Amino acid sequence: MLKIRNLEAGYDKLKVLKGISLHVKSGEIVTIIGANGAGKTTLLNTITSIVKTTGGEIKLKDVDVTSASPDRIVKSACALVPEGRQLYPTMTVKENLILGAYTLFRRRDKKAAAEHLENMYTLFPVLKERRSQLAGTLSGGEQQMVAIGRALMSGPELLLMDEPSMGLAPLIVKDIFNIIQELRDKGKTILIVEQNARAVLEIADRGYVMETGSLILEGSAEDLLDNNDVKRAYLGRDYKDFTD
Amino acid sequence: MIYSSEYETMLRADLEQLQVERLQVTLNRVYRNVLFYKNLYDEKQIEILNIKSLKDLSSLPFTTKKDLRESYPYEAFAVPLRDIVRIHSTSGTTGTPIVVGYTKNDLKIWSTLVARVLSAAGITGTDLVQIAFNYSQSTGGLGFHYGAEQIGASVIPASGEEVLKQIKIMKDYRSSAIVSTPGYALHIVSILEDQGMDPQELNLSTGIFGSEPWSEKLRTEIETRLKIQAFDNYGLSEIIGPGVAFECDKHKGLHVNEDHFIVEVIDPETLEVLPEGSEGELVFTTITKEGFPLIRYRTGDISSIITGLCGCGRTTRRISRVSGRTDDMIIVDGNNLFPAQIEALLFEIEGVEPHFQIILNREEGLDVIELKVEVSSSVFAFDEIRKVQSFQEKIHQQLITSLGLHAKITLIEPKSLGRTRGEKIKRVMDLRTL
Numbered sequence: 001m002l003k004i005r006n007l008e009a010g011y012d013k014l015k016v017l018k019g020i021s022l023h024v025k026s027g028e029i030v031t032i033i034g035a036n037g038a039g040k041t042t043l044l045n046t047i048t049s050i051v052k053t054t055g056g057e058i059k060l061k062d063v064d065v066t067s068a069s070p071d072r073i074v075k076s077a078c079a080l081v082p083e084g085r086q087l088y089p090t091m092t093v094k095e096n097l098i099l100g101a102y103t104l105f106r107r108r109d110k111k112a113a114a115e116h117l118e119n120m121y122t123l124f125p126v127l128k129e130r131r132s133q134l135a136g137t138l139s140g141g142e143q144q145m146v147a148i149g150r151a152l153m154s155g156p157e158l159l160l161m162d163e164p165s166m167g168l169a170p171l172i173v174k175d176i177f178n179i180i181q182e183l184r185d186k187g188k189t190i191l192i193v194e195q196n197a198r199a200v201l202e203i204a205d206r207g208y209v210m211e212t213g214s215l216i217l218e219g220s221a222e223d224l225l226d227n228n229d230v231k232r233a234y235l236g237r238d239y240k241d242f243t244d
Numbered sequence: 245m246i247y248s249s250e251y252e253t254m255l256r257a258d259l260e261q262l263q264v265e266r267l268q269v270t271l272n273r274v275y276r277n278v279l280f281y282k283n284l285y286d287e288k289q290i291e292i293l294n295i296k297s298l299k300d301l302s303s304l305p306f307t308t309k310k311d312l313r314e315s316y317p318y319e320a321f322a323v324p325l326r327d328i329v330r331i332h333s334t335s336g337t338t339g340t341p342i343v344v345g346y347t348k349n350d351l352k353i354w355s356t357l358v359a360r361v362l363s364a365a366g367i368t369g370t371d372l373v374q375i376a377f378n379y380s381q382s383t384g385g386l387g388f389h390y391g392a393e394q395i396g397a398s399v400i401p402a403s404g405e406e407v408l409k410q411i412k413i414m415k416d417y418r419s420s421a422i423v424s425t426p427g428y429a430l431h432i433v434s435i436l437e438d439q440g441m442d443p444q445e446l447n448l449s450t451g452i453f454g455s456e457p458w459s460e461k462l463r464t465e466i467e468t469r470l471k472i473q474a475f476d477n478y479g480l481s482e483i484i485g486p487g488v489a490f491e492c493d494k495h496k497g498l499h500v501n502e503d504h505f506i507v508e509v510i511d512p513e514t515l516e517v518l519p520e521g522s523e524g525e526l527v528f529t530t531i532t533k534e535g536f537p538l539i540r541y542r543t544g545d546i547s548s549i550i551t552g553l554c555g556c557g558r559t560t561r562r563i564s565r566v567s568g569r570t571d572d573m574i575i576v577d578g579n580n581l582f583p584a585q586i587e588a589l590l591f592e593i594e595g596v597e598p599h600f601q602i603i604l605n606r607e608e609g610l611d612v613i614e615l616k617v618e619v620s621s622s623v624f625a626f627d628e629i630r631k632v633q634s635f636q637e638k639i640h641q642q643l644i645t646s647l648g649l650h651a652k653i654t655l656i657e658p659k660s661l662g663r664t665r666g667e668k669i670k671r672v673m674d675l676r677t678l
Contacts, residue, residue: 003261005261005264005296006296018293019268019293019296021261021264021265021268022265023258023261023262023265208269211272214268214272214293215265215268215269215272216269216272216273216276217269217273218265218266218269219349219532223349223352223353226348226349226352227347227349227534228323228324228327228347229323229327
């Protein structure tokens with residue numbers, strides 16, 4: 001589904017991604033874990049062309065989309081759930097969701113958009129109840145659902161998610177991650193960037209560990225949970241247990 | 245059966261992507277965690293970020309046995325010692341062994357790789373696998389043990405039991421597979437024949453042989469005399485142990501577990517990478533090991549990469565049967581030995597000239613070593629034969645204590661060993677037919 005080779009990107013003279021190679025197979029949940037500032041968000045923003053690529057190659061379904069415009073990426077069946085949700089707080093839930101289908105409206109495919117909206121209401125019944133409510137008045141978990149729903153409105157095969165657990169209570173995180181698993185079971189492919197390593201590794205198939213713009217570990221989610229470097233750095237185990 | 249079909253039958257393009265990803269991750273880790281590699285790359289001004297494809301690998305320097313010996317015991321580990329759950333080591337060639345550490349994940353991966361070896365030989369959960377490798381510091385015994393357990397076979401850790409006991413176990417426990425050196429299998433069959441036993445009385449159907457060079461001729465001999473199907477496999481402790489490459493039932497070369505190891509063949513003189521089909525030295529890079537990753541490790545083993553795909557369905561590349569060594573290392577009953585070790589030992593013994601010759605023979609499948617040693621005339625001046633014998637015994641004991649080597653010692657007069665024109669004695673006479 002997604003193949004990235006030697007990706008480089010940054011902001012002005014600051015090189016953030018230093019040659020990232022990774023892949024996501026169809027139907028997989030793959031995660032990239034790493035500390036703040038490792039370059040995880042930059043990676044997602046580079047895949048979606050919000051940040052310009054300075055080197056390397058991105059292939060979506062075997063098509064080179066390196067430096068393609070963001071709307072072309074969306075049309076290639078890839079959508080982003082951004083960090084911090086980025087909803088329009090003064091617009092209703094329904095309006096926020098419909099915004100996610102702008103590529104369909106441009107194609108004048110109102111029927112597909114309406115269908116997708118119904119699907120979102122089935123997937124998130126609570127959003128149907130609150131469809132006329134302003135997005136800014138929802139709880140954090142509900143807002144995250146709107147953000148996911150909005151990304152799904154364009155009918156993507158690959159969903160990129162940036163810190164879906166951010167700012168949510170542990171129980172709500174569990175709900176959101178259950179939804180992510182459900183989406184995978186329905187055939188979506190998912191790449192999640194997360195700081196909450198333990199929660200995301202529980203649902204992921206594979207993962208990569210990012211440190212200062214480079215990937216330093218790769219493996220099955222199970223192996224990463226067993227890796228002592230991961231435990232030390234990201235799973236919050238007692239540091240003394242692992243150091244000499 | 246193909247044990248990990250997702251990986252063993254991967255499209256080449258996907259496999260290449262995986263190899264590049266894993267290589268880059270490994271390079272990032274060794275540069276951060278292993279002082280040897282950090283110093284090496286800094287010194288040679290190598291920027292690991294420039295390794296963007298498998299082709300770029302050839303711009304990296306090699307890792308040699310010498311480098312690893314200098315890292316004795318733990319310097320080349322990429323994780324803190326407390327993350328290591330198993331330690332193996334090589335037999336200690338010039339006195340310093342190479343110590344190899346495994347993390348929990350390394351052991352898990354290793355078991356899977358050996359499970360692939362066994363599955364390719366048709367071993368399943370219903371087999372009784374008798375492992376006749378010594379369960380010691382070397383990787384053969386425990387490596388196969390964990391792999392066989394992983395596929396659910398019943399494992400019989402017969403280890404270093406003497407041959408009659410092995411045969412009794414084989415017969416009474418109805419072992420269906422044997423894992424050993426090919427020489428040992430031949431030894432078993434000759435003892436069976438001596439005892440007037442018919443191999444048909446056994447339940448044995450498969451043999452998985454490795455850790456010493458052998459030939460097609462020997463395969464045919466083992467197969468016909470022991471009435472089994474024999475499979476070759478390749479591995480070395482530095483890389484992981486058994487599980488590096490293995491034969492499928494096509495018997496047309498050994499499939500490399502390429503999702504975990506990148507294989508190259510180089511010219512041992514010019515160090516250039518050779519194209520597929522050319523014979524040269526095998527070089528491996530580990531791309532998933534946590535505890536002891538190695539970049540471009542020179543194995544000293546001579547082989548070649550076989551062109552084309554195998555008919556078995558696996559897409560992994562194959563190497564040909566290892567045909568020899570680039571150095572003077574000899575393998576005796578599955579153990580590595582360098583003539584230099586013997587030389588160093590003889591130097592310590594008074595009355596011995598540093599001239600010797602190792603003569604290797606194979607009797608009933610077992611390697612027999614004779615060591616001819618030139619001694620100063622004064623030794624022969626001993627008028628009592630007993631004294632000469634005790635001198636012989638002294639050398640014999642030294643070999644056992646230091647190298648664990650049983651050899652027949654023959655004392656000879658100075659200058660009696662045949663020298664070639666360059667006044668050099670041929671150190672090793674290998675009369676074994678492989």
